[in-house]
Amino acid sequence: MDGHANTAEPKNEIPSLRSSESDSSLDEDTRPQNRVYQSTHHATQPSLHHGDLELARTKSIAETMSPIREFFFVGLLCSAQFVTQAGLLNTLNILHIIGSDLGINDPGVLSWLIAGYSLTVGTFILLSGRCGDLFGYKNMVVLGFIWFAIWNVVAGCSVYVHGNGAQVLFIFARVMGGIGPAILLPNALGLLGATYNEGRKKDMVFSLFGACAPGGAVVGGTFAGLWALLWWPWTFWTFGIALVVLAVLSTFILPSVPLDPELRNLSTKERIRDLDLLGASVGITAMILFNFAWNQAPGFGWEQPYIYALLIVGILLFPIFFWIELRVAEKPLIPFDVLSTDVTFVMLCEMCGWASFGIFVYYFIQILQQLRHTSPLLTMAQLSPVAISGFIAAITTGHVISRIGPGWVMLISMLAFLTGSIIVATMPAHQIYWAQAFVVTLIIPWGMDMSFPAGTLIMSNAVEKAHQGMAASLVNTVVNYSISIGVGIAGTVDIHVNNGAQTVEDELRGYRGAMYVGIGLSAMGVLTSVLFLLKMRMHERHVQRNTKAAGV
Incomplete structure (x- = not known):
C-alpha cells in the first residue's frame, strides 16, 4: 500500500508481475506462496531471487474464485467478527433480566457476564492464531464456530440449574464461550490475509471485516431483546443453532490455504511442540x-x-x-523480530482506544437502561445508527488508508474515541435522545472501524504468509483484552465514587467517574498517535536527506 511506505523502513519493492494463466491447477502441496513480503526484515535483500520472481508471478487464491464463491467466502469470514460482537451485546442488552432470573444483583458480579467473555476472547487469541498457522486456518474457523455454539447452548441451559449453581454455570459458559471468538477472529483474518495480495481489494476486505462489528452488536442485542419478551434462554439457543449453520457452510465454502513449506511434512506431535x-x-x-x-x-x-x-x-x-x-x-508464539517500532505504536493506540470503547459501550447502555429506563428493544433502536455509521466509516477507511497512511487513520480513530467518551461522560440522567445519545452513536463507530482495519492491515503486511495467524492474533488480543481490562478499571472507579448508588445522582456520579477513565485512556491514544505521526515525519525527512546526499 502507498500509505505504508510512510510507516516502514525503505525497502526494495517487488514489481507486481501477474501471469495470465490461472494457478488453479496447482495443488496445495505445490502452490507457491502468494504474498509479497513487506516486512522490514527483508529490506536488506539487494536483488530478486528466482523464488521471489515466481512468488511475484503467482496469482492470489482470491483470483481463482468465481465472484459468487468469493462473495460467500468474504461473507463467511466477516461473520466471525459479526458473531463476536453479537455475543457481547446479546448479553449486555438483557444483562439485568438475566441477573434477575439467576439471582445476580451485585453490579460487580453482573459485569463479569461481560468481562468474562471478553477476557477469554482476548487471552486465547494468540494461541489459537498460532494453531491456525500450524493446522490450517479453515480447520480452526470451523472449530471456532462449533465451540462457540456449544457454550451458547450451555449458557441457555443454566436456567434449569437451581440455586447459585445457575449463575456459576452461566458465567462459566460465558467465559468458556469466549474461546470460540478467540479461535474465529485470528484465523478468519489469517485466511483473508493469506488469500489476498496487497492492494486496494485487500484494504477493502479488511475494512468490511471491521464494518461487521457494529452491525453484529446491533443485531445480537436486538434479537436478545426480542427473545427476552418470551424467555431469554432462547437468545443463546437460537444463537447456537446459527453458529452450527455457519460451521457447516464454512466446511464447504472456505478454501484450504496451503501451509508453509516448512510445516507441511511435520507430524502432529511436532506441530504441537511448535505451539x-x-x-x-x-x-x-x-x-x-x-x-x-x-x-x-x-x-x-x-x-x-x-x-x-x-x-x-x-x-x-x-x-x-x-x-x-x-x-x-x-x-x-510471538516472533518479536517482526514487531517494529511502528507496529508497537499502533498496538499502543489500539490498546488505549479499545479500552475506552469497552467502558463506553458498557456504561452507555447502563445510563440508558438504569437511569432512563429504556427497554432492551428501545436501547437497540437508539444504538442502531452505529451500524450505518460504522459501515460508512469502514468503507471510507478502505478507500483512504492507502492514500493518507495508517498514521492519520489511527489519529482520526483515536479522536473519535475521545469525542465519544466526552459526550457520554457529560450526558445528564434525563435528556432527549437526539441531544447527545444520538450524536455519540454516529461518532464512536469511526473509532472502531478506522482503528481496527488500520491495525490489522499494518500487521498483515508486516509479516510473512506463515505468520498471518499471529499477526491477526496480536491485533485481536489487544482489542478484546483491552475491552475487558477497561471495564474492570472503570468498575473500580465507579464503586469508589458512587456512594453506594443509593440515589440517581450517586449512580450517575459513578457512571461519570467510569467514563472519565475512558476519556483519559482515549486521550492517551490521541497522544500516542500524534507521536507516531511525528516519528513518521522525521523518518521521511531523514530518508529525503539521505537520498539527496546519495544523489550529490
Whole structure:
C-alpha cells in the first residue's frame, strides 16, 4: 500500500508481475506462496531471487474464485467478527433480566457476564492464531464456530440449574464461550490475509471485516431483546443453532490455504511442540490473573487479600513470558523480530482506544437502561445508527488508508474515541435522545472501524504468509483484552465514587467517574498517535536527506 511506505523502513519493492494463466491447477502441496513480503526484515535483500520472481508471478487464491464463491467466502469470514460482537451485546442488552432470573444483583458480579467473555476472547487469541498457522486456518474457523455454539447452548441451559449453581454455570459458559471468538477472529483474518495480495481489494476486505462489528452488536442485542419478551434462554439457543449453520457452510465454502513449506511434512506431535505451549501457558495465565483481579475487585472489594495476590502474580508472570519468548522458545508464539517500532505504536493506540470503547459501550447502555429506563428493544433502536455509521466509516477507511497512511487513520480513530467518551461522560440522567445519545452513536463507530482495519492491515503486511495467524492474533488480543481490562478499571472507579448508588445522582456520579477513565485512556491514544505521526515525519525527512546526499 502507498500509505505504508510512510510507516516502514525503505525497502526494495517487488514489481507486481501477474501471469495470465490461472494457478488453479496447482495443488496445495505445490502452490507457491502468494504474498509479497513487506516486512522490514527483508529490506536488506539487494536483488530478486528466482523464488521471489515466481512468488511475484503467482496469482492470489482470491483470483481463482468465481465472484459468487468469493462473495460467500468474504461473507463467511466477516461473520466471525459479526458473531463476536453479537455475543457481547446479546448479553449486555438483557444483562439485568438475566441477573434477575439467576439471582445476580451485585453490579460487580453482573459485569463479569461481560468481562468474562471478553477476557477469554482476548487471552486465547494468540494461541489459537498460532494453531491456525500450524493446522490450517479453515480447520480452526470451523472449530471456532462449533465451540462457540456449544457454550451458547450451555449458557441457555443454566436456567434449569437451581440455586447459585445457575449463575456459576452461566458465567462459566460465558467465559468458556469466549474461546470460540478467540479461535474465529485470528484465523478468519489469517485466511483473508493469506488469500489476498496487497492492494486496494485487500484494504477493502479488511475494512468490511471491521464494518461487521457494529452491525453484529446491533443485531445480537436486538434479537436478545426480542427473545427476552418470551424467555431469554432462547437468545443463546437460537444463537447456537446459527453458529452450527455457519460451521457447516464454512466446511464447504472456505478454501484450504496451503501451509508453509516448512510445516507441511511435520507430524502432529511436532506441530504441537511448535505451539510453544510453555510460553502460551505462562502468557495466558498472566493475562487471566491480571484481568481477573481488576474485574473481581469492584464486586468483592480491593480489601480482599486474594485479589492483591492474583494481581501481583499476574504482573510478575509477564516478564517471565517475554523471557521465554526471547530466550527459551525455539518457535516463539510471538516472533518479536517482526514487531517494529511502528507496529508497537499502533498496538499502543489500539490498546488505549479499545479500552475506552469497552467502558463506553458498557456504561452507555447502563445510563440508558438504569437511569432512563429504556427497554432492551428501545436501547437497540437508539444504538442502531452505529451500524450505518460504522459501515460508512469502514468503507471510507478502505478507500483512504492507502492514500493518507495508517498514521492519520489511527489519529482520526483515536479522536473519535475521545469525542465519544466526552459526550457520554457529560450526558445528564434525563435528556432527549437526539441531544447527545444520538450524536455519540454516529461518532464512536469511526473509532472502531478506522482503528481496527488500520491495525490489522499494518500487521498483515508486516509479516510473512506463515505468520498471518499471529499477526491477526496480536491485533485481536489487544482489542478484546483491552475491552475487558477497561471495564474492570472503570468498575473500580465507579464503586469508589458512587456512594453506594443509593440515589440517581450517586449512580450517575459513578457512571461519570467510569467514563472519565475512558476519556483519559482515549486521550492517551490521541497522544500516542500524534507521536507516531511525528516519528513518521522525521523518518521521511531523514530518508529525503539521505537520498539527496546519495544523489550529490
